[in-house]
Ligand SMILES: Cc1cc2nc3c(=O)[nH]c(=O)nc-3n(C[C@H](O)[C@H](O)[C@H](O)COP(=O)(O)OP(=O)(O)OC[C@H]3O[C@@H](n4cnc5c(N)ncnc54)[C@H](O)[C@@H]3O)c2cc1C
């Protein structure tokens with residue numbers, strides 16, 4: 001079958017791109033091997049944030065006495081927690097599938113695509129049949145999957161990934177997590193709040209080494225205060241399953257070796273692109289050193305007419321970035337917009353509690369670039385809204401250019417940190433000098449109002 005556009009993977013770029021191209025009259029095929037919606041809907045943002053909401057309820061119930069409300073200790077009904085997550089995920093996936101199937105000019109093909117040549121693919125369907133497909137344009141949005149490190153014994157030791165752990169029917173006694181990145185932080189806090197003992201094992205000496213030390217340190221304190229153990233500079237050299245079903249990990253740290261036993265093991269050490277089945281080499285697509293698809297800044301691969309979007313490229317792996325990739329590609333192809341992914345603002349939010357909302361440069365990145373900067377900092381203990389709601393953990397931090405006073409970046413470790421960060425993102429989009437935020441009127445008493453106070457700290461700096 002010949003198409004104008006063939007899109008492989010129905011992730012956060014593939015689905016809207018397929019619908020958009022079909023709508024403007026391109027004969028379009030969207031090939032998906034599993035479930036529409038990809039990682040975000042089925043294994044990522046939607047299920048994890050749904051579970052995290054349950055964890056937060058348990059936490060708030062346990063801490064309500066501080067606000068004068070006495071409650072019995074919460075009982076976690078894990079089966080109900082998982083059922084709620086499944087209901088929300090299934091409904092979201094179903095809505096998306098209905099929309100795709102109703103889109104005129106779009107064929108949703110269920111099966112696994114493999115290149116057979118330049119712009120040619122075979123789709124292997126679940127029933128064992130296959131279809132040959134050809135596209136004038138091809139868009140790869142196949143996403144990424146958990147990376148499993150080559151640790152001795154890993155294949156004979158039961159482990160969970162971020163996908164499989166979201167189907168647990170009982171709360172683990174002791175969850176040991178390999179890694180201390182986004183997934184480890186979010187899931188570590190979630191399971192601690194549901195009642196698990198939690199240990200994070202991170203091989204780097206520093207936590208979240210892309211973030212400023214004060215921010216990473218503050219978050220570490222917050223998680224440790226909740227009872228999570230974080231072991232930095234720790235490598236796992238061997239894994240095994242004990243006779244009682246527990247897992248045993250051999251750890252190496254500072255030249256010494258010791259063992260750690262847990263009831264469950266979650267591997268959260270990064271993700272690798274889904275390319276094994278796709279076989280991009282058959283189309284002559286060049287990969288990066290780390291094995292992701294290499295593109296130019298308009299997302300075209302080394303083969304003209306073949307594009308790569310989302311996590312399958314090397315770059316920030318977020319839903320909103322994949323969606324922005326779709327906008328860049330579609331607007332360039334359809335409107336000749338000349339958009340590029342270079343220098344785009346990349347916001348992100350780690351959904352710990354408090355959240356870490358981030359945008360632009362950190363202090364350390366700005367200094368490494370030799371930028372002349374001022375740094376504004378405010379503890380959440382000084383934020384009126386935080387004091388009133390009993391949520392004073394965290395801090396706000398912003399980096400401004402010493403000369404132009406433009407905001408270069410912000411780290412907001414606070415309740416609703418992602419939302420507060422977005423206020424500063426808009427200021428950055430408009431290239432506002434920080435004084436506009438310092439003197440702007442925000443409703444009282446909101447968290448965002450304290451951005452006045454954050455930038456006031458620069459008055460005497
Ligand atoms: C636990 C977790 C939590 C996350 N939380 C957040 C968050 O809070 N915020 C955020 O911004 N990001 C979050 N992310 C990251 C986010 O989910 C991804 O960056 C996002 O989904 C982008 O994915 P994508 O569009 O590149 O592809 P995906 O959504 O991964 O879709 C790829 C699709 O391609 C299909 N596919 C693969 N190979 C083939 C093939 N050969 N043939 C046919 N189909 C194929 C797959 O089945 C899949 O459906 C999270 C990720 C995880 C794992």
Ligand SMILES: NC(=O)c1ccc[n+]([C@@H]2O[C@H](COP(=O)([O-])OP(=O)(O)OC[C@H]3O[C@@H](n4cnc5c(N)ncnc54)[C@H](O)[C@@H]3O)[C@@H](O)[C@H]2O)c1
Pocket residue numbers: 149178179180181182183184186201202203204208234235236268269270271316317318348349350351
């Ligand atoms: N809120 C969000 O936006 C959100 C939430 C979850 C996941 N995600 C996305 O999913 C991606 C994957 O998350 P992740 O947590 O798996 O990866 P990550 O890259 O965020 O963190 C992995 C961590 O594991 C460590 N590590 C790697 N190998 C190790 C080993 N052998 N032993 C000990 N530590 C090891 C790394 O040093 C790193 O700190 C993220 O990069 C992010 O893009 C986003």
